[in-house]
Amino acid sequence: MAPLPRGIRRAPALGRIRRTLLVALVTAAVTVPVAGAARPADVPAPAPAAAAPLTSSEPTALAAELTARYAAGRAAVRAAERTAEAYGxxxxxxxxxxxxxxxRQFLSFDGRDGGRSAEVVGDLARADLIAVLVPGADTGLDAYDRFHRGATALHDTVRRQTGRRVAVVAWLGYRTPATGSAASLTPGRAAQAAPRLRALARELIRIRPGARITLLGHSYGSVVCAHAAAGLPVAAVVLYGSPGTGFDRVAELRTRAAVWAGRAADDWVGSVPPVRVPLLPGTELGFGTDPVDPAFGARTFAAGDGGHSDYLVPGSVPLRNLAAITAGKEPSRA
Structure with a gap:
């Protein structure tokens, strides 16, 4: 077995136990079939029409362009609905x-391969504050409602806290892994998704150059955000419910953004071993240093006593703090 990466400090015996556990988890995920499990990626959908580019940063003109994009997005959703119904x-x-x-306002939508979408909650053409929500494992078109509710809750909380114009972009821009699958234990899908998230962030910066933009990644989505962060002129990157990022310290993200991390007391992801184990060339198992560990170097915020899916529950401690960070305010600290 290759040695642990530099910067991970633990007793040798404990390190071996954790590596053995992770290898066992991956083996089980790869070799144990799930009887009768549906495969959401197998549901067909038509290819969407090419989206018209957003060219203006002037609010009135941008609003008109967005109206056309939203109409095209809704048409693509409806076409995918008809195809899914016909498929059974x-x-x-x-x-x-x-x-x-x-x-509903979809900047983009593609129902193929499990689905990709970017939905806007709020008035993007005039937003002073923009949050990009990146979901984690098990988020897809079949269970999209929860993701939309979370985006709406964040939008409404920021607006109540600040009175400012806010837009939340719910970005389902990659094929999220299933919890416990081999893909959920390696950063491969995050590395593939990162260029698309970077492209979205740069588009938002171009059309709303004066807005404060925050990337917020939940669970595996935090791995995506960490891989996308390098050089992006966003205000903050928030890692919540994170199993790790694939990096061992904030400096490795190569970002000037404020990096925040939070984990709820009853979140099972806190039991994920904070290791990175080389497997095949170019492949690692695990995500390295825990983002809420002081050794990682992130600013930490209070995330309450809830579980892994409770960060965007209306009225909750973590939602209030995520909203505060989005608005550029100081959250309550862990």
């Missing part, structure tokens, strides 16, 4: 039907 994927079709409701 009734759960997917029902979810897509809700997503196509009047007032």
């Amino acid at each position: 994927a009734h759960r997917r079709a029902a979810s897509l039907h809700r997503m196509a409701a009047p007032g």
